[in-house]
Amino acid sequence: MPVNQTLATFSDTAFQTAFVIYLLALVLSLVHYVKMQGVIDARRAREDIPHPEYAAVGAGDSPADLSDRSTGDVVEDSPLSDEQFAVREASAHKFGGMTQMLVWLGAVVHLMSVVLRGLATDRFPLGNMYEYISMICVLAVMAAALAIQRREWRSMWPWLLVPVLVLLFFAGTSLYSDSAPVVPALQSYWLPVHVSTVSLGAAIGIVSGIASLLYLLRIWQPKGAERGFFGAVAKPLPSAKKLDALAYKSAIITLPVLGLGIVLGAIWAEAAWGRFWGWDPKETASFISWVLYAAYLHARATAGWRDHKAAWINILALATMIFNLFFVNLVVSGLHSYAGLN
Template structure:
């Protein structure tokens, strides 16, 4: 079937627009991140001031000191509220832009599929675009409360890098897929793997931030890395996000591998052949299983388990780029053509 060039152009335009929106969201999220550091410092200073006022009120000159303390506290509360509200505006704008970017990005994916009359997962450009939009949507579902808005810069930066690389070096014009991908298994298998990879990205980033946070506990931040870690949620919350995300990643990725094996039997006459991509996918699944097991095992619930999750993410990224684009195998058609 001929490609609808009009829809294809709309898809490319939507992709570029989504990239710009994500970039603006990243800028706003960084402003929010920096301003949030000031809000946290002001909140801690206010707590110390309140504590000193309470100590002073226990003295002989209780009425004067208490009144003075109340006056200072009221002024500080007003200034603090203004500072916090101004910061929240940037957080809200970031959230709104991310939602808008996700909608435009999803429209790009859908338009690409409509333009080619097939599921839009026929090459690396489309595959990366799908993973990125699913990652943003997954994170948007999780990041609803204000305390999680500091997570956005850490996710948007790698998403923008992936989109830039996919939209430049790996871009493919709208076209029918190669014969090997002309199967009803394409949307079933590849979309499942894409969803697992998307949630795995969120989980891996959460583990990275968890390791940073345990090195810089709340209220005890020191130096450059302390300033970087200050706006992040508590270490236990970051660890919980990584764990809950991995719980979803493991079965979804496992289902994708099983579906791929069924497709392989139909296409190549065997379920499993230790092809480089099959092997790397299986290793990443094993690592996610190992992470969940370690996370539930006494003695491994600290940073040791988090490192396994990060390794699983690294293997998945290695599988995405190196295996698809460099190593020769039965999945080499998933490259640029």
């Protein structure tokens, strides 16, 4: 089947456009992040003083006594008034909303890139590492956008967009493959069933792993008791309890989806190679990732492991999945080696 070069070109253009949109969303999310640091500082300053308009009310001074006696100005450390605080908070939330809109726009354009790639080659667009990583990234962005719609969660976008942009940059440069038919080993109806399921599990696993990483940062820098540089970095993040809940709920979905993908792969292996399981490096690494996600959920429900110990297992599961994605596919020789550069 000849490749439709026009659709292939449109797919590449959509991929590049989505990358630029995600990059702009990252810039806006960083502005939102910094502004939220200021909002939190202002809110805490207001909570520390009964009357926010004046720095010394309650300490025996009247409003007239609160001016700098040498300049006649109100002291610089006075907390913001209600109106000033509302303006600052609205400005921060505006950038958060713009980030959310750009992320959804980027996801739509990115999804168009994936669909056009498939239409150009008349096959499911999961035939090589470029297409596989692109699919994982668009599913991860969509999963994150659905999970963190509320304002308090939007401070997570820089942490989610950075790894997505790194993966997309690597896929679009070092792993890029021209639109072409897949190798004979992948010309099977099992390709969209197996690989798309694994891609979805990996995408949700990325969200879960990053949430656990931020959870560890949060318990190190508790809400309201942040200190130093890392305290300033952690300040806009949700509470440790909420981050842990997001990681746990995401992992609950990751485990069965990833497990289903492994089972479907075993069925495909029996049809293609005459055996369900052969401890191929790809199969082994995938199984280890699944076991680690199961161990995380078990530890998360076990007394004595519900704190940072369980979170470390989730992060290890994510690291194993990334190792499987790159090292096993691109370096290790096995029956899945054709999934590297095509």
